[in-house]
Amino acid sequence: MQRLICTICLMLGLAATSQAQSFTALYNFTGQSDGANPFAGVTLDQAGNFYGTTSTGGQKGFGNVYRMAHSGAGWTFYSLYSFQGLTELSQDGASPYARVIIGPDGALYGTTHSGGNGEGCRELHGCGTVFKLQPSLSGAWKETMIFQFGYYDGEDPYYGDLVFDPAGNIYGATRNGGANLSGAVFELTPRNNNWVESVVYSFAGADGSAPLNGPVLDASGNLYGTTSTGGANGLGAVYRLQPGSSGWTQSVLHSFQGTGDGSTPASGIVLDQSGNVYGATETAGAAGGGTAFELSSLSPGLWNINTLFGFRGAGFGGSYRTLTMDSAGNLYGTTAADGAHQRGSVFKLTHSNGTWTYTSLHDFTGGSDGAYPYGALSIDALGNIYGTASAGGTSGYGVVFQITQ
Numbered sequence: 001m002q003r004l005i006c007t008i009c010l011m012l013g014l015a016a017t018s019q020a021q022s023f024t025a026l027y028n029f030t031g032q033s034d035g036a037n038p039f040a041g042v043t044l045d046q047a048g049n050f051y052g053t054t055s056t057g058g059q060k061g062f063g064n065v066y067r068m069a070h071s072g073a074g075w076t077f078y079s080l081y082s083f084q085g086l087t088e089l090s091q092d093g094a095s096p097y098a099r100v101i102i103g104p105d106g107a108l109y110g111t112t113h114s115g116g117n118g119e120g121c122r123e124l125h126g127c128g129t130v131f132k133l134q135p136s137l138s139g140a141w142k143e144t145m146i147f148q149f150g151y152y153d154g155e156d157p158y159y160g161d162l163v164f165d166p167a168g169n170i171y172g173a174t175r176n177g178g179a180n181l182s183g184a185v186f187e188l189t190p191r192n193n194n195w196v197e198s199v200v201y202s203f204a205g206a207d208g209s210a211p212l213n214g215p216v217l218d219a220s221g222n223l224y225g226t227t228s229t230g231g232a233n234g235l236g237a238v239y240r241l242q243p244g245s246s247g248w249t250q251s252v253l254h255s256f257q258g259t260g261d262g263s264t265p266a267s268g269i270v271l272d273q274s275g276n277v278y279g280a281t282e283t284a285g286a287a288g289g290g291t292a293f294e295l296s297s298l299s300p301g302l303w304n305i306n307t308l309f310g311f312r313g314a315g316f317g318g319s320y321r322t323l324t325m326d327s328a329g330n331l332y333g334t335t336a337a338d339g340a341h342q343r344g345s346v347f348k349l350t351h352s353n354g355t356w357t358y359t360s361l362h363d364f365t366g367g368s369d370g371a372y373p374y375g376a377l378s379i380d381a382l383g384n385i386y387g388t389a390s391a392g393g394t395s396g397y398g399v400v401f402q403i404t405q
Helices: none
Strands: 022-028 042-044 050-054 064-071 074-082 108-112 129-135 141-148 170-174 184-191 194-202 223-227 237-244 247-255 277-280 288-299 302-312 331-335 345-352 355-363 385-389 399-404
Touching (some): 022 074, 042 385, 302 355
Antiparallel strands (some): 050 064, 170 184, 223 237, 277 288, 288 302, 385 399
């Protein structure tokens, strides 16, 4: 039996107030060919440029992939590829909700929430895709379809990023589909210039269901992730998948109870160097708006949960939060529906002497600074923070922002 030790010593009313930060909206989406409504954050390359996705907009209205590059003291925006959706002429995908990642070959890899025409897919607008983007000799970016989901092999990859293992295999998760129609973790293996998909694990309910984010990989090749529902109490779970000679073994590290530990973990997982597991929940907790939590191993099969912070409840649906850890072990994240103006916030949880202190880095107003940030944050070598807000800005279609600390 798992041991539940919830330490809720930080409440929003007792949290640190916002320190002096510098917030800049680097780009305002117009809803035209540049895209609209970015639900994912951005991915930095080694030169400090970054890449992102929009869920709508683009040339056909089905979202796009963009790049922002340093240009003197400012930034230049480039639209790399616009998705065509499910049409007679193209089945490349539609509505990317997750970030693109940079593969070992330097190409961009990502997923679309819908579109494609996978075998057995029952959805009118497709069950989603995995794609690859790379520049061609002409300089234009070319999209290659890696995989089209078809219901029983997974359906509806949602907010989760893909992850590569050292052998070049790709892992991810789908919210629906799989053998039990409760979501799945999948693997894509390169073979003879193609990619072969296999289902690593299909969720069944008591072991979790509906993963909204993809798994992360530890140094031993284990996969960790969350499911937004299911588990022992139906309120979500944290899971681990361990590879072995006979396949993968799944274990539930924690089933949420909907009390101080929170419920509905919509975020992905972050691992520290000691193997501790960090994540966030969307609802419940002491203040009603979800929690940031830590799981640490006490002994084989026994994990302790510690609640780092309880977020305030929002009046319309809570928040999706994916945490980012810096080199000092501090955590950063976004909330989509709370903050001083209930338009979302960027926060920092500072770790010192075994305690965690909450600081609001920016509260969105819904004006030119944006509103409703859903994506994870990225931090560069100088400590600058980059992210997106899905709405607001000068045109109302979202922004890319930077926060300097």
